[in-house]
Structures are given as structure tokens and as C-alpha cells.
Amino acid sequence: MAETAAADVAVVRVVDAHDDAVGVVDAHDDAVGESLGDRIRRLRLARGLTQQQVVGSRYTRAYLGAVESGARMPGPEALAHFADRLGLAVDDLRHGRPANAAAQLAAELAAARRDLSAGRLDAAERALTGIRRRAERYRLPELAGWAGYQLAEARLHRGRTEDATARYDELAGDLPDDCPALRAAVLARQAYCLLVAGDAPRAVAILEGGLRALRTTPPVDADAELRLTNALMYTFLELSWRERARRLEREVTPLLTRATNREWVAQFHAVAGQLRRDGELDEADRHLREAVRRYAELGLTREIGLCHWARGYVLLRAGRPGEAATQLRRARETLGDVGAVLDHAGATLELAEARRREGALDEAAELAEEAAGAAAASDHREIMAEADRVRGLVQAAQGDGEQARRLLLRAVDRYERAGLMGDVVITCRHLAELLLARGERDEAAAVLRRGLRAAERLS
Numbered sequence: 001m002a003e004t005a006a007a008d009v010a011v012v013r014v015v016d017a018h019d020d021a022v023g024v025v026d027a028h029d030d031a032v033g034e035s036l037g038d039r040i041r042r043l044r045l046a047r048g049l050t051q052q053q054v055v056g057s058r059y060t061r062a063y064l065g066a067v068e069s070g071a072r073m074p075g076p077e078a079l080a081h082f083a084d085r086l087g088l089a090v091d092d093l094r095h096g097r098p099a100n101a102a103a104q105l106a107a108e109l110a111a112a113r114r115d116l117s118a119g120r121l122d123a124a125e126r127a128l129t130g131i132r133r134r135a136e137r138y139r140l141p142e143l144a145g146w147a148g149y150q151l152a153e154a155r156l157h158r159g160r161t162e163d164a165t166a167r168y169d170e171l172a173g174d175l176p177d178d179c180p181a182l183r184a185a186v187l188a189r190q191a192y193c194l195l196v197a198g199d200a201p202r203a204v205a206i207l208e209g210g211l212r213a214l215r216t217t218p219p220v221d222a223d224a225e226l227r228l229t230n231a232l233m234y235t236f237l238e239l240s241w242r243e244r245a246r247r248l249e250r251e252v253t254p255l256l257t258r259a260t261n262r263e264w265v266a267q268f269h270a271v272a273g274q275l276r277r278d279g280e281l282d283e284a285d286r287h288l289r290e291a292v293r294r295y296a297e298l299g300l301t302r303e304i305g306l307c308h309w310a311r312g313y314v315l316l317r318a319g320r321p322g323e324a325a326t327q328l329r330r331a332r333e334t335l336g337d338v339g340a341v342l343d344h345a346g347a348t349l350e351l352a353e354a355r356r357r358e359g360a361l362d363e364a365a366e367l368a369e370e371a372a373g374a375a376a377a378s379d380h381r382e383i384m385a386e387a388d389r390v391r392g393l394v395q396a397a398q399g400d401g402e403q404a405r406r407l408l409l410r411a412v413d414r415y416e417r418a419g420l421m422g423d424v425v426i427t428c429r430h431l432a433e434l435l436l437a438r439g440e441r442d443e444a445a446a447v448l449r450r451g452l453r454a455a456e457r458l459s
Contacts (some may be wrong), residue, residue, distance in 0.1 A: 039096055041068040043086050054085045072365040082320035105143050107133055109150070113309055116154055117300040119338030125154050132401040140264040141176035151186055156189070157302070159341025165193040180214065181261065188231035196342070198381030200239055200419035207232040222258040226268060229255075233271045238382070240422025240458060245275055256452065266294035274310045280319030284311070302343065305334030309347045316350065328354055345374035352390050356397075365394045382423075384413035389427050396434050404434055412447075416454065424454035 002340040034042070044054055051068075053060045058081060067082075074082060092101065112276050113274035115124035132147035155435040168189045175183050185209045211228050214220055229252040236245035249272055257266050270399040273287035288307050295303040312327035328351035335344040352367035368390040375383035392407030408431040415423040428451030435444035 009144060029254055029299070034096060035066045035070050036073070036094070037070045039093070040064075040082055043088070043093075044068075047086060049085070054082060056085070057083075066098070069076040080421065088357060091139065095137075095139045097140075101134075101138050102140055102143065105135055105138075107139065109143065109146055112147075113150060116150060117302040117338065119301070119340070121154055121157060122340060128154070142179045142182060145171065145176055145182050149182065149189075152189065153226045156193075156342070157338075157340050159345075159374065161193055161196050161342070161378050161380070165190070165197075168193060180221035180224035181227065184210065184214070184221075185228040188227055191231055191235065195235060195238060196378075196380050196382070198414075198418035199233065204232070204233055204239070207235060220239060222255045223264060226252060226255050226259045226261070226264050228240075230264060230267050230271055232271040233275070237271070237274060239420060240425075242275060245271075249275060263298055263300065263303075264295055266291045266298070266300075268305055270310055273307075274313055276314060281314065281318060284314045288314075300339045302335065302340050303329050305331050305340070305347070306343060308334065309343070309350065312347070312350055316354050316357070321354040325351060325354040325358065338370065341374055342378055342383070345371045345378075345380065347385050349383055349390065352387075356390060356394055361394050361397055365391060368394070381418045382420060383415060385411045385418065385420070385423065388414065389423075389430070393430060396430075403432060405420070405431070405438075408434065412450070421454040421458040427457065428454065 033367060040054075044051070049439075050292075051064045055061060055064045059078065062080075063072065063078075067074050067078075079094060080090045083090040086093065088099070088192075089097075091097070092099070098104070111208045112124045112127040113130065128147045128151045132144050132151070135141070135144035135147060141213060147170050148167070152164050152171065155161075155164035155167060162349045168186055171186050172190060175186065191203040193204065194200070200380060207228055211225070211232065212230065214224055229248055233248045233252075236242070236248065252268065256265055256268065267418045269287040269291035273284045273291065276284035276287070277317040288311050291310075292304055292307045292316050295307065308331035312324040312331060315321075315324035315327060327348055331347040332344060332351055335347055349371035352364045352371065354366035357369065368387045371383060372387035372391070373382075374388060388407045388411035392404045392411060395407060396404035408421065408427060412424055412427045412431065415421075415427060426448050432447045432451070435441075
């Protein structure tokens with residue numbers, strides 16, 4: 001939708017004696033206040049063309065004079081003829097677009113995307129606001145939609161999840177037709193925001209529903225399918241549904257040769273790397289190196305930091321906390337430098353767990369406390385639960401059983417409300433071990449039963 005006052009645009013319907021159809025065009029261009037006739041005249045003179053050269057043998061000079069003066073409006077055929085003679089696409093002439101406006105805006109959008117990833121958030125937001133305004137002005141709805149999407153990404157980057165969620169929801173209700181990749185990107189982010197807010201089941205439902213809808217309306221856009229599948233793989237990983245995620249990975253791998261969005265291909269490799277177990281570290285490295293290579297080519301700094309986090313995540317679960325800590329420190333530094341609030345908190349918490357396993361309890365507690373504060377400010381339910389678990393385990397190792405019990409129980413409650421049953425099982429096991437060590441056998445048995453119920457829901 002163009003950003004203009006209603007009085008600035010007059011829609012005129014006329015019958016062109018020279019055309020078979022009725023033409024409907026804007027009498028004034030909302031971008032510069034220039035009428036269509038004025039624009040045709042300006043462009044004709046700028047190209048050194050006479051009226052006769054523009055009309056050729058098809059129309060009369062008098063007809064073009066009437067168009068240029070605003071006395072007549074050209075129908076679709078006449079407008080297409082004039083655009084061709086002036087060397088423009090018909091929509092460029094109709095909407096007053098500069099030459100190559102779409103390509104120029106797309107290039108600016110890519111530059112703003114790099115600024116966003118590098119943490120130059122104010123500059124990125126200023127650029128994106130201008131891109132969206134001009135794209136709307138020039139009737140380029142898909143580019144305007146992408147600019148709006150990146151503005152929502154900037155809010156998420158800052159840790160303003162509520163604001164970002166509202167922007168994604170607004171975009172979802174006003175997406176242009178025939179933009180499946182943009183629709184998939186917005187849907188994936190809506191699901192992620194639900195995951196952050198502690199509603200994993202709804203996040204899964206949205207992504208699975210989006211994939212079904214996409215696949216039942218051929219031809220299926222490869223980029224859109226890849227983006228939604230990446231998001232669903234990641235969500236399954238968060239839910240500890242590793243085998244389901246691996247099945248999705250196998251399904252989507254053939255798309256990689258057809259996908260054109262290089263960032264989403266890199267994203268696939270980043271998620272696939274995290275799906276590898278301790279016996280597949282070489283394969284995990286292969287995927288993550290490929291993701292880093294592709295992100296580096298695109299100039300995306302934050303995403304490279306996420307790959308270091310992913311590498312640390314894999315190493316930690318392979319029982320190699322020292323190596324994991326090295327990767328996680330790099331991730332924490334990069335994500336902190338670019339101001340990615342939630343990502344920095346997540347990497348910080350993963351580092352806290354690595355240091356706990358290495359026996360550096362004070363450092364682990366300090367890191368977990370820092371992550372918990374950032375998570376609480378952004379209402380990130382999973383990180384808040386994980387921070388409780390790490391701090392509870394630190395307290396248990398330091399001999400404060402009562403505080404450990406309180407923190408671990410709160411972690412179980414938070415994980416359960418978020419639908420993260422795999423983490424409920426793990427935390428119940430830790431809590432039961434603590435209770436048994438304290439001689440509280442009945443309480444430990446109750447916690448283990450709770451963990452078993454969560455395991456049943458997990459399967």
C-alpha cells in the first residue's frame with residue numbers, strides 16, 4: 001500500500017478510442033506528485049523524442065498531446081505502446097519507477113541484511129524503512145514485504161520478542177499473493193516466537209500445517225519448502241525428536257540443488273550439523289563448515305557465530321566439554337559483538353553448562369545468572385528453564401541441596417509448560433538423584449514417575 005494521502009491519488013476510468021479495453025490508472029504518481037501525462041512528456045523530452053516518434057503510426061499526435069496534458073488517460077494497450085517507445089517496462093511507466101528500481105532495492109535490501117547480521121542495527125533499520133517506503137511507492141509488494149520482514153528480524157535481534165511477534169503477525173495478515181518464500185519465512189519466524197514463548201506444540205502445528213498447505217498446491221516452491229523444513233527440523237531438535245528431524249533432513253536434501261536462497265541452504269547445513277551424534281562428529285563438522293563457508297560468502301556475521309554455538313552444542317553432547325567451551329566462547333564473543341540478545345544468552349548458557357562439567361562451578365553459576373537475566377527480560381521460557389537447571393546442578397555440586405532442589409523443580413515446571421518433554425525427563429533424573437542422595441526416597445520416586453510420564457509424551 002502506497003504511503004500517501006488519499007487526496008494525492010485520483011483514479012480515473014476512461015474509454016480510449018484507440019484501444020479495445022478500458023484503462024484504469026492513477027492520475028497522479030504518489031511518489032513525486034507527478035501526473036502520468038506529465039511523466040510521459042518528461043521522459044519523452046529527456047530521450048529527445050518527438051510526439052510523432054512516440055506514437056508512430058498507431059496513434060495520433062493529438063491523442064498523445066491530450067494524454068500529456070491530462071485531458072485523456074491511456075488505456076492498457078496505449079500505455080504499453082508508450083512504455084515500449086520510451087524504453088520502459090509498462091509498470092515502471094505506470095508507477096513512476098526509476099530504471100531498474102526493483103534491482104536497486106533488492107541490492108539495498110541485501111546490504112541492509114548484512115548490516116543487521118553485523119549488529120549495525122540502527123543503520124539497518126533506517127535503510128529498511130526507506131526501502132519499504134519506496135517499494136510500496138513503486139508498487140513492488142514483495143520487496144516491501146521483505147523489508148518489513150527484516151524490520152521484524154531487527155526487533156528479534158534486539159531481544160524484543162513481543163514486538164517482533166506482533167510485526168510477524170501483522171505481516172502474515174497482509175502478505176502479497178504469489179510470494180511463497182516470503183510467506184514461509186514469516187511462518188517460520190512466527191513458529192520460532194511461539195517456541196521462545198513456551199508454546200512448542202503450537203509451533204509444530206503451524207509449521208506442519210504450512211508444509212502441508214505448500215505441498216498440496218503445486219508447483220511447490222523449493223525455497224519455501226526448504227525454509228519451513230529447516231524450521232521444523234530445528235523445532236524437532238529442541239523437542240528431542242531427533243529421529244523425526246533426521247527423517248525430515250532426508251526428505252529435504254534433494255531440494256538443495258533446486259533452492260535459490262543461499263542463506264537457507266546454509267541454514268540447512270547448520271541445523272543438519274546439530275543433528276549429528278557423538279559418533280558422527282566428522283559429519284557434523286562437514287555440515288557446519290559448509291554452513292560457515294556459505295554464510296561468509298553472504299557476509300553474515302551473526303550466522304557464523306551461531307555455527308560456533310552449534311559446534312559447541314555437538315561437542316558438549318559428545319562428552320567433550322573443553323573443546324565445546326572453546327567454540328562456545330567464540331560464539332558468545334561474536335553474538336555479543338553484534339548485539340544478538342537471545343542468541344548471546346543461549347550461547348552463554350551452553351558455555352555455563354560446559355564449564356560446570358569441567359568443574360568450574362563459580363564461573364558456570366555466573367554465566368548462567370547472566371543468561372537468566374537476559375532470558376527473563378525477553379521472556380525466553382526455554383533459556384529461563386535451562387538456566388534454572390544449570391544453576392541447580394551447580395548448587396547441588398556446591399552442597400546447597402535445598403537451593404538445588406528448588407531450582408531443579410522450577411526447571412521441570414518451566415520445561416513442562418513449554419512442552420519440552422525431553423528436557424523434563426533429563427531434569428527429573430537430576431532432581432531424583434539429588435533427592436535420593438538426601439534420603440528422600442518417596443519424593444525421588446514421585447519425580448521419576450513424573451519423568452516417565454514425560455517420556456511417554458515424548459514418544
